Amino acid sequence: MSAATAGAAPTSEILRLTDVGKSYGNVHALRGVSLSVRQGEITCVLGDNGAGKSTLIKVIAGLHQHTEGQLVVNGEEVRFTSPRDSLERGIATVYQDLALVPLMSIWRNFFLGAELSTGWGPFKRLDVRTMVRTTDEELTKMGISVPDLERPVGALSGGQRQCIAIARAIHFGAKVLILDEPTAALGVKQSGVVLKYVAKARDAGLGVIFITHNPHHAYLVGNHFVILNRGNVSLDRSRQEITLEELTNEMAGGAELAALSHELSTAVPAPDTTGR
């Protein structure tokens, strides 16, 4: 599972942010963020709580509009007014906690908002058979196997839910996948499973924005790393330009951390302070 495998093919830029900013009244939640997402690459956006990660997602996903800068999708400048706009441009967002409707069955969730219909006029109805079959195929393709697609999603584990959401985004032709802290609430093994599907999505040719505050997870799959700090980009490097140790260090606050480490002068290794 090496991230280097995907970097070989020539890639094209799908999404670009230039000096994007977002302010709510007097509060600048985001300032001068520049970011580029390429096909078959994973761009990791790291940052502490309140660094502006979720604002960034909301701008790209169409929940909020940016107030400064440019958002360019496939060479065309855009301004999204609704999540639908964003979806139509091939940008799919998998949210950490609101990815799926818990009480609905797996296949209904899979096709939610993009249901297949068959028949004509008043007899137009959901094409349940095709939808169940497609869901099964897509999940199998991703290596996910759930015995009963009628089960409510709420009965599945967090990792399974994330994977279903990712599989759904890929199936519906997403070109850019935004993953909002997909591993945050998960244990180590489940996180590993999810990271595998993130890599699969990348291998399928998608551009991935992987939002996380865990540099270890980011470094496992990422091609490019951007660290946000108080709404600004504090680091922007490609994989070749940075080591895990440096990334961890930057993420943990760099110089601030060194000072803290000195102050505490205990045996606790620095990276551990980044965990939850």
Add this chain to the structure above:
Amino acid sequence: MRIRSRKAAVIALAATAALTLGSCSSSGGREDTDTGGAAAGVADTPRIKIAMVTHAAPGDTFWDIVRSGAEAAAKKDNVDLNYQGAPEAADQANLVQSAIDAKADGIAVTMAKPDAMAPTVKAAVDAGIPVTVLNGGIDAWQATGAIGYFGSNETVAGEAVGTRLSTEGAKKVLCVIQEQGNVSLDARCAGVKNTFTGTTENIFVTGTDMPSVQQSITSKLQQDPAIDRVVALGAPYALTAVKAIADAGSQAKVGTFDTNEELVKAIQGGTVEWAVDQQPYLQGYLAVDALWLYKTNGNSIGGGQATLTGPAFIDSTNVDRVADFAAKGTR
């Protein structure tokens, strides 16, 4: 009016495009009626101020009739009538107090909750203001020093119905109560039971949901085919009972307390046998008129006893006389 109605019809048609038939109703609909009261000439006595304070809830037909009776008397007697109503006893007492403060020449008041009202009514009497009591408080009015009482007694009305049912030869009566826990409705059915020689059975229905009223009566009649009379405690429920009887295929006949325009038509048409009422118009009228007589001529009505305004039966023998008045909302 005509132009406006056409316009509205055109708009409605254009909006819906649902109708190809002519939209004006050839029968039924609103008719132009004059709403003249029963007032004759106006008295030449000096103008006096009378306050009427009842426990009426807003939007109750019964009290509209009481009020129109009071207004007719006021018009005739050259009285400046101030009508107020409040269902809560405390609010009603406050209204009476404000009439005392305003130095009214007379006060007509209902005493549905005698304990709560008596002190304020006494205060009015002590202040030298003549008071008449109407509709409720038959056991309490004398103690307050009021000059007269005009009303009915639910139990007495029920007993009159029971007696009538016995003479008609009824065997089993179903008394339909549309509001569970209402004391005066219970008193009516209890009165029926007191004097009726056959069996009386009560049934509770949800008065706010007409279909369920019909369904409950239908099912009761299906369950007990021996029931040969249904007594309703309000005009709309009597009309619903008629439909329930048809549904159940029963032979029972319908009688009722209180009337309205539709019910009078039903008595004329023979689907409802009779209605008993307490003549609310008379209560309002007499309460005001008695005050005027007392003020201008020192008269009192009833000789220190309650003046009963009911029960009065409306049936096929006198319904035609009542029908016109009912249409005007005075019966």
Add this chain to the structure above:
Amino acid sequence: MSTSVSSPSASAALQGKDDRVKTRSVTSRLLSRPEIGSLIGAVAVFVLFCVVAPTFRTAPSLATVAYSASTIGIMAVAVALLMIGGEFDLSAGVVVTTSALAASTFAFQLRLNLWVGIVVALLLALAVGAFNGWLLMRTGLPSFLITLGTFFMLQGLNLGVTKLLTGGVSSDSVADMDGFSAAQAVFASTVQVGGVGVKITVFWWILFVAIATWTLLRTRVGNWIFAAGGDAAAARAVGVPVRRTKIGLFMAVGFCGWFVGMHQLFSFDSIQSGGGVGQEFIYIIAAVVGGCLLTGGYGSAIGSAIGALIFGMTSLGIVYAGWDANWFKLFLGVMLLLATIVNLVVKNQASKR
């Protein structure tokens, strides 16, 4: 990073090797349907009254029970859809009266054909629903509060406008107006089935439940209703038009309110302006007994029909059994509680399998 917590089953499940997740049997699937608990409750109530009340067993009595269930059920089915969509409508009872009053007063005052009044009332009822839904989506306030406001407003309008126009508290009789007999045939006639008179509302009710069930389970809109009630934010994020869906559901309640209102108008000729108050809870109860979750996202249209049936059987069964009428409400409460508990137990059993 906490390394001690791990969940070995997750990856196994994803590989299809999780032995804890068994394929569920058909019975287990059947038992996990929302309406199954209420169905068992309904059978129990039916058997009880069949045993204790001989009249209950006869065909005319069952027709009366079906009529009773239908007048509740037509509203309950729309209320159930709305509850699945995650919202309440406390104005559902009063809107029935409002539409009936609107139809009769409009046609009566302007001397129009009754069908004009019927159409105007329909537009009004839909507008009330749209207003509820629009205000809800606009303000984000709980639907409980917004519809409580509409509830009071409509109640006041019903009384006020009726008093203003007719001088009384009930609407004028429309029995002799043009279009009455046709409207009565549609909304309030009796159909002879094997010698037994069955009210036409029963057939309408069955039709509405069938349409609602079809919509819920086999159309995109149905999917959206479940999603809007289950998790509105998630639904919005995947492109479900939550706003339109919810407004549509409120309008569906308006439509059914209009229908029941028309039934009342053409059954009773004139309408009491204070009517309908308190009915909204009966509709909600029928939906909840039928398996709808109060929190939304779960339930069924058939369940609401079974809930209405339980209500109809209980309220009239007490009469057929000849039990003391004073105890009516108590029996009703016990019956409803039992049905709901059976519902809950069955659901828990089903999810354990």
